[in-house]
Amino acid sequence: MRNYLNKTDAITDLHKQGFTDDFQMIGNDLLWVQENLLVRMGEFAIAESYKAEGSIVFGIIALHHNIKGILLKRLGNPNEIAPVLVKKLNEINLLKHYVRHTEDLQQRINEHNSGIGGDFTSITGSAPQFLSS
DSSP, rough: EESSSSSHHHHHHHTTTTOOOEEEEEEEEEETTTTTEEEEEGGGGEEEEEETTTTEEEEEGGGGEEEEEEEEESSSSSSGGGGHHHHHHHHHHHHHHHHHHHHHHHHHHHHHHHTTTTTTHHHSSSHHHHHHH
């Protein structure tokens, strides 16, 4: 999670990325302020999150509605943060970890393959059956 000195800078950064609508938390759902429409828990994802001035600024994507917007949540008592936000932050952290792990694995495979010239026998000890026939 990136840190900003103030909320204005975080919001400006999100605006540059196309997060232009506003959301408010209503239980586990979001209210899309501009359309006065409820976006259900399963219809949105957190794409970005920034800390600034005792708040978290979320970049939210609601795919079913084709919108990107901002949710501003003050930090305070950890129990005040809606469980759905905690769950979705954990999901994004798991996804980022998976992507980093996959990229690292792909880099290792590429390094290995470039070092062996694509020779299957150096990995397995023998050529694959379709090559040896």
